[in-house]
Amino acid sequence: MAEKPSDDRVTVSVVVPMYNDSRTIDLCLASVHAQSMPAHEVIVVDDASTDTSAASAARHPCLLVRADANGGPGASRNLGVRHATGEVIFFLDADVTMHPDAIRNAVRLLRGDEGYGAVFGVPDKEPLFAEGLVGQYRILQYHYWRKSAEGLVSGGFYALGAVTREAFDRAGWFNPALRQTEEIDHAERLSRSYPMLLTSQVRGRLSDESRMVPILRKAFRRSRLRVPFYLRRGRAMQGMETGGRAAAAVLAASTLLSVPAAVLFPPLALLTAALLGGFVASDLGQYVFVRRERGWGFVVFFTAAHLLMNTAVVAGLATGLLEWLLRPRFRSLYEEVVP
Incomplete structure (x- = not known):
């Protein structure tokens, strides 16, 4: 049997969807370029930002792709993948930084005998910036739910996650019509053919909403849009939904x-x-x-x-x-x- 090439020879494309993320994009891209296993390419997709995000991203070694109009996370990720040439696509939201071993650990897991099609990371319990009470609540809740769900999952967390190109192509594109639930839809299609792992071996740190009303609005909108997904699927998602x-x-x-x-x-x-x-x-x-x-x-x-x-x-x-x-x-x- 032919021996597998070393992990370091695997090409990784990091895709960063970005919309008005001037506060975090420098830290995000700095964490990408500080990886112990360098990415083959870094693709930042500017989703028609109206702040200085694009100018900040342009100061970093990356391919900056600009969308003609705001299309949401799904459309931005699709646009990034269209420019990607790597064997592994590492999705990283612009308000997230990753630990220096994130890419290396993700590649090692994807190349293991388990045959994972995707591995998703767990965010730290500490926020990217000092937060008020609401921000602390959100970060701790986000961390605990993912940490407690480590293992095989059927839901995707594409803010910090790696997918093999083969698995992505088989699952198909993100549906750009789904502005809040594109992740669960794509992960559902991917999980039909490949196991997916949620693991704290891939770690990062994020900045989340620090005001209660926007959090409640997002929770309402996402749960509303999940109803046809749940009724069509017939069961809850494996992992956090207990x-x-x-x-x-x-x-x-x-x-x-x-x-x-x-x-x-x-x-x-x-x-x-x-x-x-x-x-x-x-x-x-x-x-x-x-x-x-x-x-x-x-x-x-x-x-x-x-x-x-x-x-x-x-x-x-x-x-x-x-x-x-x-x-x-x-x-x-x-x-x-x-x-």
């Missing part, structure tokens, strides 16, 4: 809905407390982790923020289900022909 977290979402909405009744009729406060206790117990390890990292005071804030986010998720699912019943086009959202 039964306990599904129960937590329902308990969160029930807790907040019970508060007005408890104010009007104080004995019902016991029901509110019971619902809140069930909400925390449904994902208890998360709160143990947060207490260990930030202490009891932050656990209180984290719990309140997580209640709001889960309630937004339930509201999005309810809205999506109503749309699925009333709008045929919404039901066929994931059946669009991908260009």
Whole structure:
């Protein structure tokens, strides 16, 4: 049997979709060029930014590709892949930096006997920048959910993940019509032919939203758009979507809905407390982790923020289900022909 060439001979194309990321793009690209295994090429796709992102990216060794109009992450990644020549495509969002061994570890895993088509990374529990309370909540929650789901997954995390070109070509392009859920759609197609791994051997650090309203808006929108995907697929995604977290979402909405009744009729406060206790117990390890990292005071804030986010998720699912019943086009959202 012919011996495999060394990992260092594998060509890796790093594709960075970018839209108004002037705050982070320098750090992002610096982390790419600090890799222990250098990338074959770095392709930055400027998705019609209106800030100085493109000028900042142009100061780094990379191919800067400019989109004619803003098309969203899926369209940007497609455009980057069209210019890529590597055997492995490493997707990295412009607000994420990767650890120096990220490319090397990803290539090693992709070339192993397991036959992975994609490996996705786990973000650090520390943010890229100092954050306020909301930013800290988001980063800790993001880290814990991915860390606790390490192993085989069916959902994709393309903000920090590597895919073999062979697997990408077989799965097909990202659907540019899906502005918020293009990742789950693409990963679903990829997972039909290849196992996918979520692993902390590929690590990075990210900067996320630091205001509560945009986080809630995004949670609502994404959960709404996932309804036709879930109903078409017939099952939850392997990895982060556990039964306990599904129960937590329902308990969160029930807790907040019970508060007005408890104010009007104080004995019902016991029901509110019971619902809140069930909400925390449904994902208890998360709160143990947060207490260990930030202490009891932050656990209180984290719990309140997580209640709001889960309630937004339930509201999005309810809205999506109503749309699925009333709008045929919404039901066929994931059946669009991908260009």
